[in-house]
Amino acid sequence: MTSPDLPAPASILHVVAAALVDADGRVLLQQRPEGKPMAGLWEFPGGKIEQGETPEAALIRELHEELGIVTQGSCLAPAAFASETLGERHLLLLLYVCRKWTGIAEPRHATALRWVRPAQMYALDMPPADLPLIGLLDALL
Numbered sequence: 122m123t124s125p126d127l128p129a130p131a132s133i134l135h136v137v138a139a140a141l142v143d144a145d146g147r148v149l150l151q152q153r154p155e156g157k158p159m160a161g162l163w164e165f166p167g168g169k170i171e172q173g174e175t176p177e178a179a180l181i182r183e184l185h186e187e188l189g190i191v192t193q194g195s196c197l198a199p200a201a202f203a204s205e206t207l208g209e210r211h212l213l214l215l216l217y218v219c220r221k222w223t224g225i226a227e228p229r230h231a232t233a234l235r236w237v238r239p240a241q242m243y244a245l246d247m248p249p250a251d252l253p254l255i256g257l258l259d260a261l262l
């Protein structure tokens with residue numbers, strides 16, 4: 122049953138992302154490349170969940186594709202989510218905290234990488250969906 126108080130359901134874009142946390146409590150952000158929507162903004166590494174994938178498998182795949190690092194499901198702790206209208210679609214972003222991986226992160230897709238403390242993220246240009254996640258991470262880490 123539809124309610125007059127609720128808008129028509131949009132198609133949901135399921136995205137997973139990671140707050141990779143180093144030994145100093147800094148988090149890895151990557152800069153979205155030219156040619157992609159929201160180019161130049163700083164985001165958490167991750168991407169869309171593909172058909173038939175679990176969120177954790179999608180995140181393990183994305184971290185390897187985007188940064189060349191390897192992690193496993195037991196190292197991914199569900200931490201927060203974001204829910205944001207993106208044009209015709211609605212973004213549901215699942216954020217995991219990850220403190221253990223192998224390999225050195227390198228920007229295979231992104232323009233650049235940087236390690237920042239959550240409090241420093243307020244000064245960076247990040248996608249609108251990420252803004253509520255900053256305070257959550259600040260409290261969590």
Ligand SMILES: Nc1nc2c([nH]c(=O)n2[C@H]2C[C@H](O)[C@@H](COP(=O)(O)OP(=O)(O)OP(=O)(O)O)O2)c(=O)[nH]1
Nearest residue numbers: 136137138164165166167168169212248249250251
């Ligand atoms: N990875 C990531 N995506 C985010 C964040 N915040 C945010 O709004 N998004 C949005 C941007 C995109 O609309 C969507 C992720 O899609 P994407 O195109 O970057 O993912 P993908 O790596 O699967 O890319 P592609 O294969 O389609 O090129 O989620 C974030 O912090 N990290």
